[in-house]
Amino acid sequence: MKPIQVGLLGIGTVGSGVFNVLSRNQEEIRRRAGRGIEIACVADLDTARARSIVGENARVVGDAREVIANPEIDIVVELIGGYGIAKQLVLEAIAAGKHVVTANKALLAVHGTEIFKAAAEKGVVVAYEAAVAGGIPIIKALREGLAANQIQWVAGIINGTTNFILSEMRDKGLDFDVVLKEAQALGYAEADPTFDIEGVDAAHKATIMSAIAFGIPVQFDKAYVEGITKLSAVDIRYAEQLGYRIKLLGIAKRRQGDATKRTPDGVELRVHPALVPAKRLIANVEGAMNAVVVHGDAVGTTLYYGKGAGSEPTASAVIADLVDITRLIEADPAHRVPPLAFQSHTLREAGQELPVLPMADVVTSYYLRIRVADEAGVLAKITGILAGAGISIDAVLQREADEVGGEGSTQTDLIILTHDTREGDMDAALAQIQGLPTVLASITRIRKEELNN
Numbered sequence: 226m227k228p229i230q231v232g233l234l235g236i237g238t239v240g241s242g243v244f245n246v247l248s249r250n251q252e253e254i255r256r257r258a259g260r261g262i263e264i265a266c267v268a269d270l271d272t273a274r275a276r277s278i279v280g281e282n283a284r285v286v287g288d289a290r291e292v293i294a295n296p297e298i299d300i301v302v303e304l305i306g307g308y309g310i311a312k313q314l315v316l317e318a319i320a321a322g323k324h325v326v327t328a329n330k331a332l333l334a335v336h337g338t339e340i341f342k343a344a345a346e347k348g349v350v351v352a353y354e355a356a357v358a359g360g361i362p363i364i365k366a367l368r369e370g371l372a373a374n375q376i377q378w379v380a381g382i383i384n385g386t387t388n389f390i391l392s393e394m395r396d397k398g399l400d401f402d403v404v405l406k407e408a409q410a411l412g413y414a415e416a417d418p419t420f421d422i423e424g425v426d427a428a429h430k431a432t433i434m435s436a437i438a439f440g441i442p443v444q445f446d447k448a449y450v451e452g453i454t455k456l457s458a459v460d461i462r463y464a465e466q467l468g469y470r471i472k473l474l475g476i477a478k479r480r481q482g483d484a485t486k487r488t489p490d491g492v493e494l495r496v497h498p499a500l501v502p503a504k505r506l507i508a509n510v511e512g513a514m515n516a517v518v519v520h521g522d523a524v525g526t527t528l529y530y531g532k533g534a535g536s537e538p539t540a541s542a543v544i545a546d547l548v549d550i551t552r553l554i555e556a557d558p559a560h561r562v563p564p565l566a567f568q569s570h571t572l573r574e575a576g577q578e579l580p581v582l583p584m585a586d587v588v589t590s591y592y593l594r595i596r597v598a599d600e601a602g603v604l605a606k607i608t609g610i611l612a613g614a615g616i617s618i619d620a621v622l623q624r625e626a627d628e629v630g631g632e633g634s635t636q637t638d639l640i641i642l643t644h645d646t647r648e649g650d651m652d653a654a655l656a657q658i659q660g661l662p663t664v665l666a667s668i669t670r671i672r673k674e675e676l677n678n
């Protein structure tokens with residue numbers, strides 16, 4: 226049988242990985258797919274670089290639309306990135322009846338509903354394993370392996386760049402900017418690295434996971450997004466002393482409403498730095514590695530670990546999608562795995578039944594660091610405000626004054642760990658505490674995730 230003909234749009238970090246792995250493992254891949262898979266045509270703005278990668282083995286063009294218009298091409302692989310031209314090209318490829326593979330989480334988290342609808346109308350597949358946690362087959366796990374479960378929560382280290390930065394800063398004492406440059410040189414970072422460090426990339430991925438875990442549409446605009454740029458070395462150190470590691474987590478959690486806690490039913494969708502107990506496996510995921518914990522009602526807690534970024538690890542996921550499509554290319558579209566895990570007519574409407582909750586309704590525990598005047602009665606005032614807001618305290622620590630401001634300092638840091646509380650109640654209490662004259666600096670608040678049930 227004639228090999229499946231693939232057109233590659235963009236041959237940068239991931240595209241070159243796809244080309245190299247497909248060439249290296251072509252015989253093994255053919256035996257798995259039942260047919261050869263061949264990159265027939267590559268489009269990249271930098272045609273000279275593209276030619277230097279593919280040599281004489283594929284046609285190179287500068288205009289992606291030439292690939293889409295080519296009737297010989299069965300599958301278009303979009304590896305350009307971003308929401309701009311990539312969106313137009315994906316929609317044009319679908320309209321031309323091509324199956325599409327993409328690693329573009331930004332595109333799917335923001336425009337996924339439109340793209341999957343267009344694909345369903347045309348009877349083509351849009352596959353996206355590489356878009357979440359790179360080489361880890363988390364989309365397959367959520368969509369197929371865990372199909373029996375009510376998924377209760379998904380929490381993951383899903384941005385390699387920020388995990389690499391946090392690890393290098395902690396272990397080698399390197400500066401943020403130095404490590405970010407290294408992550409860029411290693412091909413981990415997005416074209417615009419603010420997407421990584423401000424949590425946007427992780428939120429794109431968490432948005433996609435929330436959709437396939439709970440049968441809701443992708444709603445990136447409702448995600449809470451906080452990156453690692455405001456983290457300070459002192460909190461990383463204090464967290465360690467308390468038996469925690471700080472990780473940037475992407476969380477999608479189904480929340481059952483609780484009248485006494487005044488919390489409604491819905492889905493928490495959030496990305497932020499979090500204290501995770503150091504004894505958890507996920508707390509020990511270092512460097513550019515990713516890990517995703519999924520908790521299902523039947524299976525309990527499962528953990529998926531591996532390389533979430535980089536050329537060949539990401540290519541591994543892209544090629545797995547190519548193999549899937551090759552195996553199913555002749556199958557009736559109605560019998561394919563639904564792109565968002567649930568049959569499309571059963572997907573919930575945005576905001577209905579399981580709305581994405583506002584941050585005020587999120588329930589979690591907290592680490593607070595409060596710089597105060599080192600004088601009697603300060604702690605009692607603060608704990609009094611927390612108690613008045615119904616916030617229960619798990620532990621309180623006071624740093625020695627000379628640890629904070631040097632010998633003879635009149636300032637100290639109070640570190641408070643709380644039990645689970647509604648974020649809205651915490652906001653109100655912190656506003657009151659911040660107003661106390663004995664509170665000398667902006668309060669640091671980092672959420673704490675036990676990830677144990």
Ligand SMILES: NC(=O)C1=CN([C@@H]2O[C@H](COP(=O)(O)OP(=O)(O)OC[C@H]3O[C@@H](n4cnc5c(N)ncnc54)[C@H](O)[C@@H]3O)[C@@H](O)[C@H]2O)C=CC1
Nearest residue numbers: 235236237238239268269270304305306328329534535539
């Ligand atoms: N680098 C990584 O580790 C991972 C990247 N991804 C995603 O994969 C996609 C590609 O990322 P990278 O390979 O890292 O990016 P890259 O910047 O290395 O490669 C993009 C390529 O697209 C080409 N390009 C740009 N505009 C074009 C156009 N109009 N027509 C044809 N070619 C064009 C560029 O010249 C470049 O060669 C992005 O969506 C990214 O978010 C996903 C997982 C991991």
Ligand SMILES: N[C@@H](CC=O)C(=O)O
Nearest residue numbers: 384385386413415534
């Ligand atoms: N920039 C991303 C690349 C993979 O998705 C990351 O650092 O994880």
Ligand code: NA
Nearest residue numbers: 354357359361
């Ligand atoms: Na993946």
